[in-house]
Amino acid sequence: MLRKKMLRDIKQNLSQFITIFLMLFIGVMAYSGIESYMDGMQQSADSYYEKNNLQDLNVMGANFTEEDLDTIKSIEHVKDAERKLSLTATDAKNNDITYLLNFIESNNISKFYVFEGEKFDVNKSGVWLDSFYAKEKNVKVDDTIKIKYDNFVLEEKVVGLVNIPDHVYDVKDASELYPSHDTFGIVYLSINEFPESYIKENAMKQMGIDNEELFDKYVKDFDYKEHLVFNYVMVDVDKKKNNDSVKNAIEDQVENAKAIIKIEDSSSYSTYQGEIDEGKAYVGIFSGLFIIIALLSVVTTMTRVVKKQRMQIGTLKALGFKNRKILLHYISYGFYISLIASMCGLLAGRFLMGNFFINLEMTFFEMPNGVAILNGQNYICALLVIVLVSIVTMLTCYKELKENPAETLRVKMPKVKKNSLNLTTKGIFKNLSFSSKWNLRDIVRNKARTLTGLVGIVGCCMLIVCAFGMLNSLNRFIEMQFDELFNFDYKLTLKENITKEELKEIESVYGNASSKSLGIEIKNKGTRESNNAFITDAKDYVRFEDDKNNYIKLDNDEGIYVTYKLAETNNYKIGDTIKWHIYGDSKYYESKIVGFNKDPQNQNITLTRKYAEKLGIDYIPDSIYTNKNLKNVKSIKNVELIQNINNLKDGMANMLNTMKSMIVLIIFIACFLGVVIIYNIGILSYSEKQYQFSTIKVLGFKDKQIKKIYIKQNLWISIVAILIGCPLGYYLTDWLFKMALDETYDFSAYIKPLTYVYASVGTFVLSYIVSKILAKKIKNIDMVSSLKGNE
Amino acid sequence: MNVRKNSYFMKEVNMEELIKFKNVKKTYNVGEKKFNALDGVDFSIGKGEFVVILGPSGAGKSTLLNLLGGMDKVTSGEIVVEENVISDFNDTQLTDYRAENVGFIFQFYNILPTLTVYENVSIVKDIVKKPKNAKTILKEVGLEKHMNKFPNQLSGGEQQRVSIARAIAKDPLLLLCDEPTGALDSKTGVEVLKLLKKQCDANNGENTVVIVTHNALIAEVADRVIRLKNGKVESNEKNKHPKNIDEVKW
Known part of the structure; x- marks a missing residue:
C-alpha cells in the first residue's frame, strides 16, 4: 500500500523527482562515461603494449654499430634490443606530406599490429604504412607510394597497413598539438630496402671521389651493408624497475649513445597517458557538480513532501505504523529514484558517452581495439550514489518524523527564526520594498532551496564561461605562438x-x-x-x-x-x-x-x-x-623540410573544430542544467508560497504585481550565481586547460570580456524566461481552494 | 459617505441597501455529480450593518462570502454592491474591487509569516492609494508593542488582530470575516469581536461588517442575522435589539 502511495506522491511532485532523476542520471553517466572510456583506453594500451612488446628505452645516437647492439643485448636485465634508422622524408609527389621513415632489421620490439596485408619480414620489399595515414589518403595494400629523401626517391609497394606501439601519437612538428594524419605518415621498411646508391654516393663524397667507376676500381670489396647507419636502438628490459640500471649501463658502456629516453617520457606514450589522466581529473568535477545538485534537490523536495504530508504521517502514526516503517517508506523515494537513475546512468555512460568519447580519442591515437569498459569502480560509484541519496533522504525526513502523533497532527505554523531574520528588519533593509523584504526572508528561510538554485545556476554560468573560454584561450595560444613569437612565413x-x-x-x-x-x-x-x-x-x-x-x-x-x-x-x-x-x-x-x-x-x-x-x-x-614566398617551391637543396606557418596554424584548426563541437555540447549541458534547476526551484518556491500568493491576491494585489514578486527571487539568485559563476568559470577553464596540456606548456586561460557578457546575459535571460513561464501559474491561482488547502 | 477612487465606485452613494443577492446560485462539480453550494439565494444588506451569517457546515456560508468578496464567480444570479453588478465583473475588475473595497479576515489569519507585524499591515500601501496609517491602526488593535515581531512570536488572538489591522488599513467599504473567532478561545474571541464592532461603528457607522460563523451566540450582537441551510436562505431578520458584546454569555 505504501508503495502505491509513494508512486502517487512521486506523480504529484513529478517535476522535482524528474530533476533529481536527471541530475543523478547525468552525474552517474558523466562518471561512468568518462571512466569507461578512460579505463577502455588504459586497458587497450596495456594489452597492446604488452602483446606487441613496446620497448622500455629508446637509445639515440649518430650511429650504432653491430657491436653496440651486442653490448646493449649483453647488459643484465636486457631482454632484447633492435636497431632502427629513423629519418624524415617527404612524399615525392606532394612536398607538404611528411613521412617518418624507418628502416628496421627485425620487428620483435614494438611489433606491428597488422590491420591489412602482411607481417613484417626483413627479406620482403615494400612498405608498412600507418593505417591512419592510409585511411586519410585512401592508400590500400598493393598501392605504390613514392618517398623522397634527399635527392633519392624510393618507389615502394604498400605491403601492410599497421599500427606501431611506439607511434600511438606522433606529430609532424613539435609546435603541433594534434596529429594531422593527412600530411604526416609513418612508414616502415626493411633495412635491405635502404638504397645502396645513397650509401655509395656518401662514401664517395667522404673519400673525395666523384667518379663511380674510379670508386669501384679502388674500393673493390665495398659492402654497403657495413655502412648502413642506425640512429636508434629500442631496448626491451625484463622489468620496469630495472630501467634505470640498464639506462646507466648503456650510458657507461656504449659511447655512441647520446641520449637515452624512457618510454614513459616519449611523446607517444606520455601524450596518450596524459589524455587518460586528464579525463580522470575531469570526471570528479562534472559528475560531482550534478550529484551535489541532485543531493540538494533531494533535501528540498523531500522536506517539502514530508512537510506537506504531516497530517498523513500523523494519521499513519496514530494508526499504529512504527516510525521505522514510515521512515523506510520515505527513504524508498530516494532509494528507488537513485537506483533507477544510477542504473540508467551506468548504461548510458558506457554505451553512449563512453563509446562516443573512445571513438573520438581513437581518431587521434593509433591504438587498435579501443573499447569502452565498465569496471568495478563504476559500480561502486553507482552504489555510493544510491547509499548517499538514501542517507540524505533519511536525514531530511528523520527530523519531521520524530515528533509524536499528536504533535504531528497539529497544524504547524511556518517556522521563522527571529534571529536569522532580525538583520532584515534593520539598517538598509528597513527601507526595502515589501516584495524585496519578503523575497529576502524567503531566501533565508529556504536555504537548501536557495543553495540548490545557486549551485545549479553557478554551474550553468560557469560552464558557459568555460565553453567560450576554452575557445578564447586556444585562439590566444595560437595568436601568441604563431603571430607574436613566430614572425616568419x-x-x-x-x-x-x-x-x-x-x-x-x-x-x-x-x-x-x-x-x-x-x-x-x-x-x-x-x-x-x-x-x-x-x-x-x-x-x-x-x-x-x-x-x-x-x-x-x-x-x-x-x-x-x-x-x-x-x-x-x-x-x-x-x-x-x-x-x-x-x-x-x-x-x-x-x-x-x-x-x-x-x-x-x-x-x-x-x-x-x-x-x-x-x-x-x-x-x-x-x-x-x-x-x-615559397608557395610554389617543392624542395630546396639541403633543406629537409619547408614549413609554412599557415600550415602549422592549420594543424591547430583541427583541434579548434573538435573543440567547437565540445563547446556546443557544454553549452547545451549548461542550458539544460540552468533550465532544469531554475524550473525546479521555481516550482518549489511557487508551491511553498502558493497560499501566501492567494492571500495577497485576496487582498487585492494584481497578478502582475505578484508575478514581479515571484520572478524577483529567481533573478536575484541568478545575479548572485552569475557573480560567482564568472570567476569560477575562469578558474575551471584555466584548470581544464592546464590539464589538457602537458607540463611543458606555460599557458593560463585567457577569457575575453565578451565571454563573460555572453555567460552573464545568457544565464540571466535563461533564468528570466523560465521564471516568466512559471509565473504564468499565478494567473490561475484559485484563491478559494488554495486558502482552504492551507487551512 | 464613501467616495471610492476606483472607477467602478466613482459616484457618490447614499442609499440604504449596500449589498443585494438576487437568486444567486453556485454549483460545484463533485466527481460526476453536481453540488449546489448556493441554491437561489436572495437577500439584502444595508450600509453600516453588522451582519452575521449563520448556518451549519455545508450550508454555503463560506461560498457566499467568497462570492461577495470577489474571490469566486457565481454560476447564475446577480450580486450587486453599491449599484455595481460585481457578479458581471471580469478578473481585473474583481481585483480592483477587492483591493479598494473589501477587507478579509480569515479563520486561520493568513498573515504572511516572513513579514513583521508592522510590515503585514503596511503591505496594503502597495495596493491602496490612501491607506490608513499602519502604526495608528496597530495601536488601535493593541499591538503597538509587537510591531517588529514576526507572526510566529504572537498568540492566536494577536495574529487575528494583525489580520484585522491589515483588513482595516485599507479602509474598506466591506469587512468580510470567515469564522474570525473559530480558532480562538472565548476571551480572545470576545476581544476580536469588539474590534470588529468598533470598526463597524467607525466612519460614522457606514462601515459594513459581514461575519460568517456557526457560533449562534455571535448573532446576538448582530444588526442583521441571515440563516443559511442547504444553500438557501432560511431566514433574514433584522435584530431589533442587538446586545452589547459584554452582555453575551460566551
Whole structure:
C-alpha cells in the first residue's frame, strides 16, 4: 500500500523527482562515461603494449654499430634490443606530406599490429604504412607510394597497413598539438630496402671521389651493408624497475649513445597517458557538480513532501505504523529514484558517452581495439550514489518524523527564526520594498532551496564561461605562438651535417635569420634533467616576450635566458648559475641566468649565438626563417623540410573544430542544467508560497504585481550565481586547460570580456524566461481552494 | 459617505441597501455529480450593518462570502454592491474591487509569516492609494508593542488582530470575516469581536461588517442575522435589539 502511495506522491511532485532523476542520471553517466572510456583506453594500451612488446628505452645516437647492439643485448636485465634508422622524408609527389621513415632489421620490439596485408619480414620489399595515414589518403595494400629523401626517391609497394606501439601519437612538428594524419605518415621498411646508391654516393663524397667507376676500381670489396647507419636502438628490459640500471649501463658502456629516453617520457606514450589522466581529473568535477545538485534537490523536495504530508504521517502514526516503517517508506523515494537513475546512468555512460568519447580519442591515437569498459569502480560509484541519496533522504525526513502523533497532527505554523531574520528588519533593509523584504526572508528561510538554485545556476554560468573560454584561450595560444613569437612565413629545417658552404648558399637566398636546437642535460641539485637549448640568431623572426606579453630583446651575451615556468619549477633566479652539457658531449658549461622569457609551449633555455660561440659551441644552424614566398617551391637543396606557418596554424584548426563541437555540447549541458534547476526551484518556491500568493491576491494585489514578486527571487539568485559563476568559470577553464596540456606548456586561460557578457546575459535571460513561464501559474491561482488547502 | 477612487465606485452613494443577492446560485462539480453550494439565494444588506451569517457546515456560508468578496464567480444570479453588478465583473475588475473595497479576515489569519507585524499591515500601501496609517491602526488593535515581531512570536488572538489591522488599513467599504473567532478561545474571541464592532461603528457607522460563523451566540450582537441551510436562505431578520458584546454569555 505504501508503495502505491509513494508512486502517487512521486506523480504529484513529478517535476522535482524528474530533476533529481536527471541530475543523478547525468552525474552517474558523466562518471561512468568518462571512466569507461578512460579505463577502455588504459586497458587497450596495456594489452597492446604488452602483446606487441613496446620497448622500455629508446637509445639515440649518430650511429650504432653491430657491436653496440651486442653490448646493449649483453647488459643484465636486457631482454632484447633492435636497431632502427629513423629519418624524415617527404612524399615525392606532394612536398607538404611528411613521412617518418624507418628502416628496421627485425620487428620483435614494438611489433606491428597488422590491420591489412602482411607481417613484417626483413627479406620482403615494400612498405608498412600507418593505417591512419592510409585511411586519410585512401592508400590500400598493393598501392605504390613514392618517398623522397634527399635527392633519392624510393618507389615502394604498400605491403601492410599497421599500427606501431611506439607511434600511438606522433606529430609532424613539435609546435603541433594534434596529429594531422593527412600530411604526416609513418612508414616502415626493411633495412635491405635502404638504397645502396645513397650509401655509395656518401662514401664517395667522404673519400673525395666523384667518379663511380674510379670508386669501384679502388674500393673493390665495398659492402654497403657495413655502412648502413642506425640512429636508434629500442631496448626491451625484463622489468620496469630495472630501467634505470640498464639506462646507466648503456650510458657507461656504449659511447655512441647520446641520449637515452624512457618510454614513459616519449611523446607517444606520455601524450596518450596524459589524455587518460586528464579525463580522470575531469570526471570528479562534472559528475560531482550534478550529484551535489541532485543531493540538494533531494533535501528540498523531500522536506517539502514530508512537510506537506504531516497530517498523513500523523494519521499513519496514530494508526499504529512504527516510525521505522514510515521512515523506510520515505527513504524508498530516494532509494528507488537513485537506483533507477544510477542504473540508467551506468548504461548510458558506457554505451553512449563512453563509446562516443573512445571513438573520438581513437581518431587521434593509433591504438587498435579501443573499447569502452565498465569496471568495478563504476559500480561502486553507482552504489555510493544510491547509499548517499538514501542517507540524505533519511536525514531530511528523520527530523519531521520524530515528533509524536499528536504533535504531528497539529497544524504547524511556518517556522521563522527571529534571529536569522532580525538583520532584515534593520539598517538598509528597513527601507526595502515589501516584495524585496519578503523575497529576502524567503531566501533565508529556504536555504537548501536557495543553495540548490545557486549551485545549479553557478554551474550553468560557469560552464558557459568555460565553453567560450576554452575557445578564447586556444585562439590566444595560437595568436601568441604563431603571430607574436613566430614572425616568419616559412621555416626551413636544414639537413643534418650541412656544410658551411652549403649553408652560405642557402643564407644568400633566404637570409640568415637562423636558430639551432640542442638536446641538453641540466644538472640541478644532484639530479639530471633532459632539456633543450635554443640558440638564436633569428633576428626579429623569432621573438620573445616577458610574462606580461611585452616583447623583449635577448641581447645579453653573457649568459642564458630561462623560461618562466622552468625557472619557477627549479626555483631559478636571475644571477644563478646553471651547469649543463650537450647530449653527446661530456663537456659541462656553467652559465649565469641573465633573464627570463615566456614560452607557451616549450620550457627550455635560450642562448644568443654570440654567447654560444663564446662558450665554444660551433654554431651551425638547423633552421632558417624567411618571409620569402615559397608557395610554389617543392624542395630546396639541403633543406629537409619547408614549413609554412599557415600550415602549422592549420594543424591547430583541427583541434579548434573538435573543440567547437565540445563547446556546443557544454553549452547545451549548461542550458539544460540552468533550465532544469531554475524550473525546479521555481516550482518549489511557487508551491511553498502558493497560499501566501492567494492571500495577497485576496487582498487585492494584481497578478502582475505578484508575478514581479515571484520572478524577483529567481533573478536575484541568478545575479548572485552569475557573480560567482564568472570567476569560477575562469578558474575551471584555466584548470581544464592546464590539464589538457602537458607540463611543458606555460599557458593560463585567457577569457575575453565578451565571454563573460555572453555567460552573464545568457544565464540571466535563461533564468528570466523560465521564471516568466512559471509565473504564468499565478494567473490561475484559485484563491478559494488554495486558502482552504492551507487551512 | 464613501467616495471610492476606483472607477467602478466613482459616484457618490447614499442609499440604504449596500449589498443585494438576487437568486444567486453556485454549483460545484463533485466527481460526476453536481453540488449546489448556493441554491437561489436572495437577500439584502444595508450600509453600516453588522451582519452575521449563520448556518451549519455545508450550508454555503463560506461560498457566499467568497462570492461577495470577489474571490469566486457565481454560476447564475446577480450580486450587486453599491449599484455595481460585481457578479458581471471580469478578473481585473474583481481585483480592483477587492483591493479598494473589501477587507478579509480569515479563520486561520493568513498573515504572511516572513513579514513583521508592522510590515503585514503596511503591505496594503502597495495596493491602496490612501491607506490608513499602519502604526495608528496597530495601536488601535493593541499591538503597538509587537510591531517588529514576526507572526510566529504572537498568540492566536494577536495574529487575528494583525489580520484585522491589515483588513482595516485599507479602509474598506466591506469587512468580510470567515469564522474570525473559530480558532480562538472565548476571551480572545470576545476581544476580536469588539474590534470588529468598533470598526463597524467607525466612519460614522457606514462601515459594513459581514461575519460568517456557526457560533449562534455571535448573532446576538448582530444588526442583521441571515440563516443559511442547504444553500438557501432560511431566514433574514433584522435584530431589533442587538446586545452589547459584554452582555453575551460566551
